[in-house]
Amino acid sequence: MSTHPNAPAGAGRPRPRYAGTVARVGLIGVILAALAGAFAYLGGWFTPDDLTPARFTDAFEQIDGVHPGFRRNHAKGVGVSGVFDGNGQGARLSKAVVFRPGRVPVVGRFSLTGGDPYVADMPDTVRGLGLQFSPPDGETWRTAMINLPVFPVRTPEAFYERMVASEPDPATGKPDPARMNAFLARHPETAQAALVLKGRPVSSGFENSTFHGLNAFRFTNSAGDSTPVRWLMTPAQPFEAATAGAAPRDKKYLFDALIAKINRQPLRWHLVVVIGQPGDPTADATMAWPDEREKVDVGTLTLDRVESEETSAATGINFDPLVLPAGMAPSDDPFLSARSAVYSRSFTRRAGEMKPPSAVTPADVEKGK
Amino acid sequence: MSTSTERHQFTTLSRLLHWTMAAMVLTMLGIGVTMVVSLANYHALVSVHRPLGVAILILVVVRFVNRVLNPPPPWPATMGRAERLAATAAEFTMYGLMFALPLIGWGMLSAARYPIVLPGPLRLPYILPHDLMLYAALRKTHTILAYLLFLTFITHVGAVLVHTLVVRDGFLKRMVPWKVRPPEPALPTDPVRP
Ligand code: HEM
Ligand code: HEM
Numbered sequence A: 001m002s003t004h005p006n007a008p009a010g011a012g013r014p015r016p017r018y019a020g021t022v023a024r025v026g027l028i029g030v031i032l033a034a035l036a037g038a039f040a041y042l043g044g045w046f047t048p049d050d051l052t053p054a055r056f057t058d059a060f061e062q063i064d065g066v067h068p069g070f071r072r073n074h075a076k077g078v079g080v081s082g083v084f085d086g087n088g089q090g091a092r093l094s095k096a097v098v099f100r101p102g103r104v105p106v107v108g109r110f111s112l113t114g115g116d117p118y119v120a121d122m123p124d125t126v127r128g129l130g131l132q133f134s135p136p137d138g139e140t141w142r143t144a145m146i147n148l149p150v151f152p153v154r155t156p157e158a159f160y161e162r163m164v165a166s167e168p169d170p171a172t173g174k175p176d177p178a179r180m181n182a183f184l185a186r187h188p189e190t191a192q193a194a195l196v197l198k199g200r201p202v203s204s205g206f207e208n209s210t211f212h213g214l215n216a217f218r219f220t221n222s223a224g225d226s227t228p229v230r231w232l233m234t235p236a237q238p239f240e241a242a243t244a245g246a247a248p249r250d251k252k253y254l255f256d257a258l259i260a261k262i263n264r265q266p267l268r269w270h271l272v273v274v275i276g277q278p279g280d281p282t283a284d285a286t287m288a289w290p291d292e293r294e295k296v297d298v299g300t301l302t303l304d305r306v307e308s309e310e311t312s313a314a315t316g317i318n319f320d321p322l323v324l325p326a327g328m329a330p331s332d333d334p335f336l337s338a339r340s341a342v343y344s345r346s347f348t349r350r351a352g353e354m355k356p357p358s359a360v361t362p363a364d365v366e367k368g369k
Numbered sequence B: 001m002s003t004s005t006e007r008h009q010f011t012t013l014s015r016l017l018h019w020t021m022a023a024m025v026l027t028m029l030g031i032g033v034t035m036v037v038s039l040a041n042y043h044a045l046v047s048v049h050r051p052l053g054v055a056i057l058i059l060v061v062v063r064f065v066n067r068v069l070n071p072p073p074p075w076p077a078t079m080g081r082a083e084r085l086a087a088t089a090a091e092f093t094m095y096g097l098m099f100a101l102p103l104i105g106w107g108m109l110s111a112a113r114y115p116i117v118l119p120g121p122l123r124l125p126y127i128l129p130h131d132l133m134l135y136a137a138l139r140k141t142h143t144i145l146a147y148l149l150f151l152t153f154i155t156h157v158g159a160v161l162v163h164t165l166v167v168r169d170g171f172l173k174r175m176v177p178w179k180v181r182p183p184e185p186a187l188p189t190d191p192v193r194p
């Protein structure tokens, strides 16, 4: 470059000395290396042991295997759709359009926890319900709820630790109780939540399950008042206890029953918003809020259609709990951002894979009609 | 539009755009690689990543129009033909990437049917059909192009620094935010040079 025949720039000045040039080239090298290093540092290249969304997702795959095209958690499920009829009671809490009086189309998905899409239905396997509310003239709201009244862990890190601790030992095929006990010793809140969960009544099916959002959020109404809230879906279908005893023979009995019931008559839930008071924990889903907290029934969910994952719109939806309309915002619960990050990773992986048929097939859905 | 005193420097608007966007693009690259490895800050960072990226998309269009209206000052004589070509190619690669990356970001969120939320009441419409495979391909492309933009940026800064510090032709002055006096008229080349 500097040997270009017309070079005028250096002509008036003394030529840089050789050693000076080497130092300057070295300086440039240092600057560029620092820039690349900063980029790599931010991208986590020097901290491979950090818990990242990718490592979280890997853990699901490690425990339940890689099932291409399926969700890495809550892998087994069916799609549903229907409507939500808001009664207007929610408007005093949140300006979100879904809470105005009126009807909003809903797409959802019932699921069982775990990364195995062909797992056998069991009464006490955690059941999930993901919902997307799409008001025609408002913003989309998504939520993913489960049928537990409290969550077993308080932080994403504890979730991961517990997941790893409950991984079956290759030697015995069973989780190592020593690891689990060590985990519980470090996490008394999990032991505490386990007591609550042990005594919980388990319902007979999806249709009479109560689904809890668990994580706290903040609602803001049109006057700008902000309220900490949690929400749940309480079934209009009467409670019936799950039959205790031997494992059911039908591997899809929960889904088959859901299909049959929804085809007989639409299933309904009330969306109940629980209003938190100052001092109620918003960053600890292992703790229920006191029973006497005000609960507002803000509308009715009606699900009248069930579909297998092969045709359901729910398959293409990431029920990211932070897809929120204006009027709803995350609380300080560390779960929310972490869930959003891990769901995104799981969604991205499955989106690029060919999915084999789901456990609950279109034929199963047809049979239930 | 460049006046004769500015012929050795990019116009004020060009320089303003260059440094504003350099800061934005570097922030975006940093936020991008940070958020995908973060649990606690993922949501906060994505919430900045989307609108900042969209701002880059708008600014790069403005900047491209400005570039056509206000061509760069002539290359210094310290640059050979091949180097000028390479520099121009790198600059247009950066233009291309600053346009493509946010557009792909928008497109991939459209294909995945994520609401594309900007601050306040602003939302972007979907520009692609709901298609998971399309989303996956665009998501991968977004990563590859972002890394490519980072590499081009490193090359760009490396080349500017080599000129400024090693060749010492005052190359950086072409783009520094402040006004620089024009250089002394160039001396005639040494006639006795072999
Ligand atoms: C850090 C904690 C958690 C992690 C890492 C996690 C992870 C995941 C992942 C990877 C998926 C699959 C996402 C997809 O591919 O679309 C998923 C789905 C789901 N999660 Fe979580 N989850 C967490 C906490 C929770 C909590 C607290 C709840 C309930 C309140 C919940 C309820 C659900 C439900 C219902 C689904 C299924 C949604 C659907 O049908 O697509 N998860 N979870
Ligand atoms: C991500 C960050 C950056 C981007 C995207 C970028 C992009 C560009 C582009 C597209 C040009 C062509 C001029 C134009 O059309 O505006 C240019 C020129 C220039 N940039 Fe950068 N730049 C970045 C960072 C930097 C940095 C950190 C420096 C300083 C070391 C720098 C120094 C220059 C100089 C001196 C020129 C003038 C080159 C010429 O004569 O064409 N740039 N840059």
Ligand code: HEM
Pocket: A341, A344, A345, A348, B025, B028, B029, B030, B031, B032, B033, B036, B049, B050, B051, B052, B053, B054, B056, B097, B098, B101, B102, B103, B104, B105, B106, B109, B116, B142, B143, B146, B147, B149
């Ligand atoms: C110049 C503009 C942009 C730059 C430099 C940029 C850069 C990046 C980078 C470096 C990543 C991380 C890639 C990886 O490591 O996998 C990323 C991810 C991402 N970007 Fe951008 N981006 C830009 C514009 C946009 C725009 C406009 C949007 C949306 C409107 C967007 C949405 C996203 C999303 C959603 C992710 C991935 C999040 C996830 O996988 O969970 N980006 N971007």
